[in-house]
Amino acid sequence: MTEYRRFDAPADPLSNFEPPTYRDTTAELLGEHHVGNVACQPYLSVESTCTVEEAIRELYQSGVSSLLVVEEGNLVGIFTERDVLERVAERYSRVKHLPVAEFMTSDPTIVYSEEPAAAAVAAIAIAGHRHVPVLDMDDQIEGIVSPRRVFQFIETSWD
Amino acid sequence: MGFLEDLEKEQVKDLPLRDAIVINEHTIARAAIALMRSNDLGCSVIVQREWEPTGIFTEQSVIRMLHEGASLDSNPVSKFRDPSYRCVGLTDSIRTVWDAVVEEGMRFMCVVDHEGQLVGLAGQRSLADYVCDCYARQVAVQRLGSKPWMLEREGA
Structure with missing residues (x-):
């Protein structure tokens, strides 16, 4: 003879959920909004075969502090003012004709x-990087965030 | 109290200031660059007597020198000062630094005492540390470099 047991449907599965x-x-903005909401464009990129001299010309003429280094559209590194300094x-004079890939941050x-x-x-604050590439879930480049862009985003929580 | 009120109420001396690299206007660029590299800092502050800042030599100055083909060995830093130079007082509000960074893109600001003497550097890094301290519950728990777990989960 088959036994049947009574099955009590559980109570609301979210009954123990405590929303943050x-x-x-500002805390809510940082916790609930995505990096994608931070303005991460425009950004500049160069091919990994670009020379150091060309990359420095790009940094100077554009006034930006970093260049994303790409190969076939994929991010392989970042070349920043700090890389130039270090x-x-x-x-x-000895390295300006070499490819930027040898001096970027991989x-x-x-x-x-x-x-x-x-x-x-x-x-930015804990890992200590001033320029942080933003990727989508397919690892494609969406842009770059900097302290200034993050601070501008935080200001939107003041309204 | 909101973050904006904190920025307006708290003073620059409450920020995590960084020690400055101090040089004079005659310092050769190569020497300044070596100091910046060894101290892992993106600028040197040009001071005159009594530690009074008069300008700043930054990574952008270095980029400019390299682009223009200027010799690092024969040019003093004073020829390639960064035009984005500003001082802020220890008792000024943090909002002063915040606005300079957000609205003008300032990266470094020289912090001076009531006698105008250099005591440190404030700027983007200091503010980022400040935000991190204020919102540690949101910031300190992040796992950098890994995909958000819900999207990485099997079947998601």
Whole structure:
């Protein structure tokens, strides 16, 4: 004889859910909005075969502080003012015709556009990178975030 | 209290200031660059007597020198000062620094005491650290470099 047991449907599965609480609107912005909401464009990129001299000309003429280095559209590194200071400046005449790939920061810290905006702050403040590439979930470049762009985003919580 | 009120109420001396690299206007660019590199800092502050800042030599100055083909060994830093130079007082509000960064794109600001003597550097990094401190519950828990777990999960 088949036994049947009574099945009590569980109560509301979200009954124990405690929504996060935030101290103010800025905390809510950082926790609930995505990196993709931070303005991450425009950005400049160069091919990895670009020479150091060309990259420095690009940095100077555009006034930006960093260039994303790409191969076939994929991010392979970032070339920043700090790379120039640390690896290029004191031997510029010897290395200016070499490819930028030899002097860039490979495997840079990145953030995904779907991560909370707080991740961009963490990349800048904790990891210590001033320019952080933003990728989508297919690892395609969406842009770059900087302290200034993050601060401008934070200001939107003041309205 | 909101973040904006914090920025207006708290003073520059409450920021995590960075020690400055101090040079004079006759310092040769190569020497300044070596100091910046060894101290992992993107600028040197040009001072005159009594530690009074008069200008700033930054990574952007270096880019300009390289682009123009200027010799690092024969040019003093004073020829390639960064035009984005500004001082801020220890008792000024943090909002002063915030506005300079957001509205004018300033990266570094020289912090001076009431006698005009250099005591440190404030700027983008200081503000980022400040935001991190204020919102540690949101910022300090982030896992950098990994895809958001819900999208990485099997079947998602």
